[in-house]
Amino acid sequence: MLILRNICWLQRRWKSGGKKRWNVLQNKKNNCDRALESFDDFYGSVYGGRWKNMRAALLTRHKYIAMVNNFGDTEQTCSMLETDGAINMKSLINLAQERLQGTDPALKGQGQNRYEIDDKLDALLRKQQEREVASIYPSAGEGGAAVQMPQQLKYDNVEEKEESQTESPDFKQSLTKALEEDVKLDEHRLVDPQFGTGGLYEYMPAHSIKGMEDWVAESEHYKYYQTSADFPLRIEPETSFHFPEHLALYTYEMGNCSDFKAPKKCLTGVSSHFLMDGASTLPPLFLQVQPGEKVLDACASPGGKSLLLLQTLHLDQLVCNDIQESRLNRLRRLMQEFLFDYKQRSAARHLIFSQSDARNLDEYEQYDKILVDVPCTTDRHVVMEQDNNIFKPSRIKERLRIPELQAGILTNCLRLLRPGGSLVYSTCSLSPIQNDGVVHMALQKVFVEHGITATIKDLSRHTELFSDIFKFEHPKGLKYGQMVIPYLPANFGPMYFSKITRNV
Ligand SMILES: C[S@@+](CC[C@H](N)C(=O)[O-])C[C@H]1O[C@@H](n2cnc3c(N)ncnc32)[C@H](O)[C@@H]1O
Numbered sequence: 001m002l003i004l005r006n007i008c009w010l011q012r013r014w015k016s017g018g019k020k021r022w023n024v025l026q027n028k029k030n031n032c033d034r035a036l037e038s039f040d041d042f043y044g045s046v047y048g049g050r051w052k053n054m055r056a057a058l059l060t061r062h063k064y065i066a067m068v069n070n071f072g073d074t075e076q077t078c079s080m081l082e083t084d085g086a087i088n089m090k091s092l093i094n095l096a097q098e099r100l101q102g103t104d105p106a107l108k109g110q111g112q113n114r115y116e117i118d119d120k121l122d123a124l125l126r127k128q129q130e131r132e133v134a135s136i137y138p139s140a141g142e143g144g145a146a147v148q149m150p151q152q153l154k155y156d157n158v159e160e161k162e163e164s165q166t167e168s169p170d171f172k173q174s175l176t177k178a179l180e181e182d183v184k185l186d187e188h189r190l191v192d193p194q195f196g197t198g199g200l201y202e203y204m205p206a207h208s209i210k211g212m213e214d215w216v217a218e219s220e221h222y223k224y225y226q227t228s229a230d231f232p233l234r235i236e237p238e239t240s241f242h243f244p245e246h247l248a249l250y251t252y253e254m255g256n257c258s259d260f261k262a263p264k265k266c267l268t269g270v271s272s273h274f275l276m277d278g279a280s281t282l283p284p285l286f287l288q289v290q291p292g293e294k295v296l297d298a299c300a301s302p303g304g305k306s307l308l309l310l311q312t313l314h315l316d317q318l319v320c321n322d323i324q325e326s327r328l329n330r331l332r333r334l335m336q337e338f339l340f341d342y343k344q345r346s347a348a349r350h351l352i353f354s355q356s357d358a359r360n361l362d363e364y365e366q367y368d369k370i371l372v373d374v375p376c377t378t379d380r381h382v383v384m385e386q387d388n389n390i391f392k393p394s395r396i397k398e399r400l401r402i403p404e405l406q407a408g409i410l411t412n413c414l415r416l417l418r419p420g421g422s423l424v425y426s427t428c429s430l431s432p433i434q435n436d437g438v439v440h441m442a443l444q445k446v447f448v449e450h451g452i453t454a455t456i457k458d459l460s461r462h463t464e465l466f467s468d469i470f471k472f473e474h475p476k477g478l479k480y481g482q483m484v485i486p487y488l489p490a491n492f493g494p495m496y497f498s499k500i501t502r503n504v
Pocket residue numbers: 280298299300301302303304305306321322323324327356357358359373374375376409
């Protein structure tokens with residue numbers, strides 16, 4: 001605990017520099033302190049003993065994945081990333097698929113065991129290392145055994161690589177500790193009945209707490225959202241999941257915190273790859289966009305998820321919407337940086353930019369798929385960055401109204417879907433209110449006000465495929481979605497996502 005506390009302390013001092021030290025000396029609270037205090041109160045009560053590991057991960061630099069730009073020098077970029085030891089996510093998913101087939105009672109005997117899969121992963125990594133040695137020292141030939149390998153290439157397996165990370169001893173200790181404690185907690189997991197079975201899934205709008213915001217404690221505040229619910233609800237397993245054929249996402253294996261090289265300029269003038277939090281790839285991936293579909297990204301800026309949708313090469317039309325002009329301009333710049341046919345695409349209306357409040361969009365029943373990546377408390381940002389921090393005292397009302405804004409956006413997006421169409425709702429918050437709570441509120445509202453019913457798609461069987469890459473929250477703690485939780489050995493997220501299909 002002491003080590004973890006020291007890490008948090010050092011990380012935050014390092015981030016916020018001299019100003020923070022002065023604040024600390026004066027014993028003054030800054031926005032990050034406020035955010036942490038609020039999370040300690042609220043998430044401590046939701047996640048119990050597991051919160052301290054999530055907290056440590058939130059306060060530590062997060063992990064990226066690299067998305068290869070299909071409009072650049074794709075093959076060179078892939079080999080550059082592989083040479084550096086990164087693994088194509090698709091290979092990891094194929095391995096997981098083989099493993100799951102081996103353990104699924106229905107398919108027992110047809111698959112392979114965990115050790116065989118681990119051997120395959122080792123072989124995959126070794127092959128990539130050999131390829132790099134061969135590219136640096138061509139005379140060494142396949143294997144290059146007699147050559148002195150560069151430091152970065154020495155590792156033959158994950159444990160050795162972890163040992164040699166450049167992170168501080170404190171970081172390594174806390175990483176090991178996180179792994180050990182997580183195993184213990186997984187074994188003795190207690191699902192809080194309040195969150196596990198219903199309780200906080202029932203809310204009322206924030207105007208009912210008007211005037212009380214300043215004195216109601218964070219965890220107390222949310223009790224005021226509770227109300228009764230009555231709407232037809234169907235939850236059914238998602239039948240299939242296909243990783244898009246043309247999409248190349250690269251990651252380092254769990255426990256490996258290596259950095260990716262910065263993007264390069266390709267021959268076509270665009271950037272070679274885009275770095276993003278790996279968990280952000282899941283909402284657009286689970287949208288499962290099909291060729292010819294019309295898609296809306298309702299809260300699109302700065303644009304990482306929109307870019308991923310375009311990299312699948314599946315879309316007929318993508319509408320990128322955001323309420324803020326400056327952020328929409330940022331998204332335009334991103335698209336110009338990555339799409340060599342940006343101008344033609346926009347002129348042909350395959351890519352459309354729209355600046356609206358997503359609650360007011362009125363192209364009802366027009367979209368096959370919608371990504372609803374709403375504004376939220378951005379939990380990782382608010383504990384690390386003072387600027388643009390929603391925990392600034394003057395923004396308290398705005399913060400407490402976030403669930404209402406999210407529910408308004410999601411409700412309207414359900415109306416924008418054609419019957420039979422699907423959306424993925426997502427946040428980068430650990431708050432059950434902003435996650436399952438908002439899904440519940442929106443399903444109720446859209447039924448009561450517009451007679452629309454929907455089906456929740458249970459993605460848990462498919463998120464299993466990603467469990468070598470991400471740490472997922474136990475599905476029992478969630479009712480309508482899945483969530484990647486911050487975890488030191490795989491420090492992605494948080495990212496909650498729920499897939500909803502509008503009933504015909
Ligand atoms: C979490 S960010 C979206 C991140 C983006 N999907 C990505 O992957 O880069 C939320 C965005 O929603 C926008 N936003 C906030 N309120 C909105 C509203 N009422 N309608 C549409 N966009 C909104 C914000 O300007 C912000 O850019």
